Amino acid sequence: xxxxxxxxxxxxxxxxxxxxxxxxxxxxxxxxxxxxxxxxxxxxxxxxxxxxxxxxxxxxxxxxxxxxxxxxxxxxxxxxxxxxxxxxxxxxxxxxxxxxxxxxxxxxxxxxxxxxxxxxxxxxxxxxxxxxxxxxxxxxxxxxxxxxxxxxxxxxxxxxxxxxxxxxxxxxxxxxxxxxxxxxxxxxxxxxxxxxxxxxxxxxxxxxxxxxxxxxxxxxxxxxxxxxxxxxxxxxxxxxxxxxxxxxxxxxxxxxxxxxxxxxxxxxxxxxxxxxxxxxxxx
Amino acid sequence: xxxxxxxxxxxxxxxxxxxxxxxxxxxxxxxxxxxxxxxxxxxxxxxxxxxxxxxxxxxxxxxxxxxxxxxxxxxxxxxxxxxxxxxxxxxxxxxxxxxxxxxxxxxxxxxxxxxxxxxxxxxxxxxxxxxxxxxxxxxxxxxxxxxxxxxxxxxxxxxxxxxxxxxxxxxxxxxxxxxxxxxxxxxxxxxxxxxxxxxxxxxxxxxxxxxxxxxxxxxxxxxxxxxxxxxxxxxxxxxxxxxxxxxxxxxxxxxxxxxxxxxxxxxxxxxxxxxxxxxxxxxxxxxxxxxxxxxxxxxxxxxxxxxxxxxxxxxxxxxxxxxxxxxxxxxxxxxxxxxxxxxxxxxxxxxxxxxxxxxxxxxxxxxxxxxxxxxxxxxxxxxxxxxxxxxxxxxxxxxxxxxxxxxxxxxxxxxxxxxxxxxxxxxxxxxxxxx
Numbered sequence: 001x002x003x004x005x006x007x008x009x010x011x012x013x014x015x016x017x018x019x020x021x022x023x024x025x026x027x028x029x030x031x032x033x034x035x036x037x038x039x040x041x042x043x044x045x046x047x048x049x050x051x052x053x054x055x056x057x058x059x060x061x062x063x064x065x066x067x068x069x070x071x072x073x074x075x076x077x078x079x080x081x082x083x084x085x086x087x088x089x090x091x092x093x094x095x096x097x098x099x100x101x102x103x104x105x106x107x108x109x110x111x112x113x114x115x116x117x118x119x120x121x122x123x124x125x126x127x128x129x130x131x132x133x134x135x136x137x138x139x140x141x142x143x144x145x146x147x148x149x150x151x152x153x154x155x156x157x158x159x160x161x162x163x164x165x166x167x168x169x170x171x172x173x174x175x176x177x178x179x180x181x182x183x184x185x186x187x188x189x190x191x192x193x194x195x196x197x198x199x200x201x202x203x204x205x206x207x208x209x210x211x212x213x214x215x216x217x218x219x220x221x222x223x224x225x226x227x228x229x230x231x232x233x234x235x236x237x238x239x240x241x242x243x244x245x246x247x248x249x250x251x252x253x254x255x256x257x258x259x260x261x262x263x264x265x266x267x268x269x270x271x272x273x274x275x276x277x278x279x280x281x282x283x
Numbered sequence: 284x285x286x287x288x289x290x291x292x293x294x295x296x297x298x299x300x301x302x303x304x305x306x307x308x309x310x311x312x313x314x315x316x317x318x319x320x321x322x323x324x325x326x327x328x329x330x331x332x333x334x335x336x337x338x339x340x341x342x343x344x345x346x347x348x349x350x351x352x353x354x355x356x357x358x359x360x361x362x363x364x365x366x367x368x369x370x371x372x373x374x375x376x377x378x379x380x381x382x383x384x385x386x387x388x389x390x391x392x393x394x395x396x397x398x399x400x401x402x403x404x405x406x407x408x409x410x411x412x413x414x415x416x417x418x419x420x421x422x423x424x425x426x427x428x429x430x431x432x433x434x435x436x437x438x439x440x441x442x443x444x445x446x447x448x449x450x451x452x453x454x455x456x457x458x459x460x461x462x463x464x465x466x467x468x469x470x471x472x473x474x475x476x477x478x479x480x481x482x483x484x485x486x487x488x489x490x491x492x493x494x495x496x497x498x499x500x501x502x503x504x505x506x507x508x509x510x511x512x513x514x515x516x517x518x519x520x521x522x523x524x525x526x527x528x529x530x531x532x533x534x535x536x537x538x539x540x541x542x543x544x545x546x547x548x549x550x551x552x553x554x555x556x557x558x559x560x561x562x563x564x565x566x567x568x569x570x571x572x573x574x575x576x577x578x579x580x581x582x583x584x585x586x587x588x589x590x591x592x593x594x595x596x597x598x599x600x601x602x603x604x605x606x607x608x609x610x611x612x613x614x615x616x617x618x619x620x621x622x623x624x625x626x627x628x629x630x631x632x633x634x635x636x637x638x639x640x641x642x643x644x645x646x647x648x649x650x651x652x653x654x655x656x657x658x659x660x661x662x663x664x665x666x667x668x669x670x671x672x673x674x675x676x677x678x679x680x681x682x683x684x685x686x687x688x689x690x691x692x693x694x695x696x697x698x699x700x701x702x703x704x705x706x707x708x709x710x711x712x713x714x715x716x717x718x
């Protein structure tokens with residue numbers, strides 16, 4: 001059945017003009033969903049083909065960091081946990097969204113540069129490239145999620161109904177990284193040295209964000225200010241889902257984090273779209 | 284069926300190129316610091332404003348495409364020809380939406396696919412099978428389409444045995460075959476193709492040309508960029524000639540090619556570079572002049588009856604280097620008729636300089652092309668000047684000069700038609716009465 005897929009579709013008319021913003025940009029993005037999936041699949045399959053420990057790598061890193069943090073913050077500094085939750089579980093419940101966020105951020109920030117050959121040679125909505133990296137980060141997240149289940153079994157810690165809301169917070173973590181990721185990857189096309197910002201953010205952020213400690217130990221008057229870091233809201237949400245009533249959600253702070261995430265997402269998408277058409281000339 | 288599929292109106296594309304100031308000599312560290320600080324300040328300003336920054340001290344604006352207007356009808360195969368840098372690739376990039384035009388507008392009806400490179404996005408770690416799906420998706424095919432055509436693609440590429448081998452283990456020829464096979468099975472309404480036939484062995488190129496011909500016969504619109512005039516002529520009926528970003532549409536491919544060839548270079552018989560700084564070359568050798576001499580006269584229109592001398596004048600700027608000169612002679616279609624060099628074993632008359640160490644000075648090397656070797660018509664010459672080894676290239680200049688070989692009026696009296704063939708040697712003939 002030759003040409004079948006074309007003859008039925010209404011003939012589209014494409015107008016190319018300088019500065020013309022795509023009217024059906026989002027529809028176009030939907031039309032290229034297969035490319036999105038296949039690029040995500042490529043990244044994952046290449047990742048697990050090149051390394052023997054592939055999946056293990058995604059597990060070992062957060063696991064070891066969790067052990068170190070539990071020893072330093074829980075045993076040595078003797079910081080309090082949330083309610084009756086084991087300290088290790090408190091740390092790992094934050095380690096999960098943190099590594100999801102930092103992996104997604106660093107992958108998406110470098111995505112355009114590492115796909116430079118595609119950008120110069122074919123057209124597709126460029127947003128697909130950084131968006132596809134979210135899937136890779138999510139797969140890594142899933143493999144380290146297995147550890148969480150193991151730990152919950154070990155500590156005999158039963159989750160409550162809040163765990164059902166976890167998918168919402170996973171999406172929130174991805175959106176939190178997508179916003180800055182889009183912005184940085186667009187700047188990265190022009191100024192290659194911007195990529196050095198990423199390791200700094202991911203390293204610095206690990207200590208600034210409440211990963212090794214509970215955000216409940218932050219003095220009340222600083223709590224709202226602390227929530228300006230959008231990851232605080234994501235981590236609190238994860239802890240609330242996983243540890244249940246032991247870690248109640250600080251609602252004003254969470255709303256603030258949510259607003260910041262939305263702002264960065266808007267900023268990222270709008271900066272990205274503004275510069276998108278010049279990528280091929282600059283890359 | 285002759286409705287307009289692509290309509291370009293006053294299309295333009297402006298590139299801004301930055302140049303580093305060359306004459307500025309830094310006298311002190313302070314100057315260097317000042318310069319860098321000023322640069323940093325300018326870039327920060329650009330960053331804050333969101334304007335693209337340009338490296339360099341002075342900016343130059345270059346219109347890669349200006350005022351390009353043309354119409355292409357459904358089912359036409361149109362060749363795009365022009366010199367290097369005339370804007371062919373820029374035009375395709377604008378039409379395929381890879382880059383945005385700076386002026387004008389294009390209206391395209393139907394689905395567009397562009398093939399600017401063979402094997403875009405191939406990943407060496409993935410198997411042949413996986414790469415077919417990946418590359419297909421990148422070129423705009425749906426998974427369903429690829430599935431339907433999968434066997435056809437594999438058969439065309441002749442790589443059945445290696446489907447589950449990572450592409451990094453493929454030979455480069457296999458890689459190209461697989462990549463082209465995917466591209467050849469694209470079925471958009473408008474197909475934009477850049478110089479992609481320049482890869483693969485001769486046999487495969489022929490197969491690809493055949494496939495392209497089929498595509499244009501099925502009523503699809505094809506825009507085809509190539510330096511290979513033979514390919515353009517056999518595939519396309521119409522052509523667009525690009526000169527310095529300006530477009531001239533032609534209704535017949537033949538007249539477009541003739542026009543292209545006639546301005547291939549200024550046809551004066553001599554090219555001069557007066558100042559060494561602007562001449563092709565580097566600190567070792569600079570070109571001074573290249574000229575065609577026939578019958579003692581500098582001419583771009585030598586007669587087929589006379590020996591043709593190609594004189595190359597060049598400054599040698601470095602002591603004790605070896606210099607090897609070689610030429611490629613191309614005919615109007617871009618076919619290399621032959622190559623020649625002044626190596627000891629490759630030349631008819633021994634040129635002792637070839638084994639000597641050159642002192643600094645001005646030199647002239649002359650190559651004589653015997654009479655009755657080239658056919659009539661336009662030829663272009665590619666010049667190579669190499670250093671100690673043939674791989675150590677100093678000057679490589681395509682189309683350094685061109686010549687238009689004139690027919691012998693006496694021979695026209697006997698037979699006035701054209702002589703088929705790339706060359707037209709005079710050979711020994713005799714007839715004997717045997718019985």
